[in-house]
Amino acid sequence: MCTYLTELAEIQGSGKGAAGYLPLTTAMVCVDHPQHAPFEHTVNIDFLNPAMGPSARVAVELTEESALALIDAIRAALAAAPPGLASAPQS
Amino acid sequence: MYDALLAETVTITGHGGDAIEAYSARPLTAGPLGSVVVIHHMPGYDAGTKEMVRRFAAEGFNAVCPNLYTREAPGASPDDASATARALGGVPDERLVGDVAGAAAYLRGLTSSNGRVGTIGHCSGGRQAFLAAAHLELQAAVDCYGAFVTGTVPEGFPLQVQPIGHLAKDLSCPLLGIFGADDQYPSPEAVAELEELMKAAGKEYEFHSYEGAGHGFFAVDRPGYRPQAATDGWAKILDFYRRHLSA
Numbered sequence: 001m002c003t004y005l006t007e008l009a010e011i012q013g014s015g016k017g018a019a020g021y022l023p024l025t026t027a028m029v030c031v032d033h034p035q036h037a038p039f040e041h042t043v044n045i046d047f048l049n050p051a052m053g054p055s056a057r058v059a060v061e062l063t064e065e066s067a068l069a070l071i072d073a074i075r076a077a078l079a080a081a082p083p084g085l086a087s088a089p090q091s
Numbered sequence: 092m093y094d095a096l097l098a099e100t101v102t103i104t105g106h107g108g109d110a111i112e113a114y115s116a117r118p119l120t121a122g123p124l125g126s127v128v129v130i131h132h133m134p135g136y137d138a139g140t141k142e143m144v145r146r147f148a149a150e151g152f153n154a155v156c157p158n159l160y161t162r163e164a165p166g167a168s169p170d171d172a173s174a175t176a177r178a179l180g181g182v183p184d185e186r187l188v189g190d191v192a193g194a195a196a197y198l199r200g201l202t203s204s205n206g207r208v209g210t211i212g213h214c215s216g217g218r219q220a221f222l223a224a225a226h227l228e229l230q231a232a233v234d235c236y237g238a239f240v241t242g243t244v245p246e247g248f249p250l251q252v253q254p255i256g257h258l259a260k261d262l263s264c265p266l267l268g269i270f271g272a273d274d275q276y277p278s279p280e281a282v283a284e285l286e287e288l289m290k291a292a293g294k295e296y297e298f299h300s301y302e303g304a305g306h307g308f309f310a311v312d313r314p315g316y317r318p319q320a321a322t323d324g325w326a327k328i329l330d331f332y333r334r335h336l337s338a
Contacts, residue, residue, distance in 0.1 A: 004215070004252050006177055028178050033134055033214070033307070035170045040307060040315050046174045054167035054175040
């Protein structure tokens with residue numbers, strides 16, 4: 001089904017898209033049909049910079065298990081680093 | 092038999108007078124021909140949808156698919172356009188109706204047109220085909236497994252669309268529904284609910300549900316493709332249009 005479900009988050013960072021690196025401002029997460037992954041539904045994450053147009057986009061399509069494993073990996077990596085090391089206010 | 096056809100990108104007038112991109116395919120005959128507005132699915136105005144437009148032309152219908160994401164993402168690839176439109180909240184129902192109206196006007200304006208226009212959509216487009224048929228003067232509508240025409244929205248489910256089954260009484264034309272018996276959205280219960288609404292409204296309809304098929308079984312490039320159901324479904328669609336879109 002098309003779930004229409006869409007979650008948005010403001011983000012800061014960069015990603016590598018079809019035309020090289022770009023600054024990212026928005027992450028969009030939805031559980032819906034993928035474009036490419038061989039499943040009927042996946043967790044689709046788009047890293048976007050709407051001000052730079054539709055092609056300013058880094059896209060991934062993950063199974064539910066993969067998405068949850070990714071969340072755990074991100075949390076584990078952050079927990080292993082000194083608190084605040086990768087936070088936005090850096091001197 | 093002369094079977095040439097022309098397929099090309101055109102510009103049509105959509106909702107609010109906006110110029111929107113569309114993919115058109117027409118048999119190169121004088122007609123008179125029936126016509127079909129193809130509503131693309133949420134993943135976009137993509138190669139698979141354009142293939143459907145050409146199929147209808149090869150079967151003797153004028154056909155056009157408006158790019159519902161033209162405004163947000165002109166010239167973008169289908170997947171990028173889909174992501175952009177989604178981030179902006181998707182296609183509003185009112186705008187969809189206006190764009191289908193523009194596509195129908197384009198088709199009726201072709202010199203080979205017999206004035207009769209049908210519509211078809213899959214998945215989100217199935218719901219939108221029903222929506223368009225409830226608001227516009229059409230001659231045939233096909234809903235292929237459109238979720239949330241009817242059905243109960245699960246608790247806590249952050250849907251941005253609402254069921255529209257109550258519009259059954261407003262349908263301007265017969266409805267063909269093609270469903271997968273294993274689909275959960277729409278579930279067999281939701282399909283039964285829609286059937287009851289069609290009966291209560293006294294509207295002409297025919298529904299077909301395929302055993303062993305789930306959501307999206309027409310899509311040849313997805314794992315849910317079911318060749319037998321899809322082949323029979325196509326035959327049902329073409330038969331329905333030949334009966335209702337002939338002059």
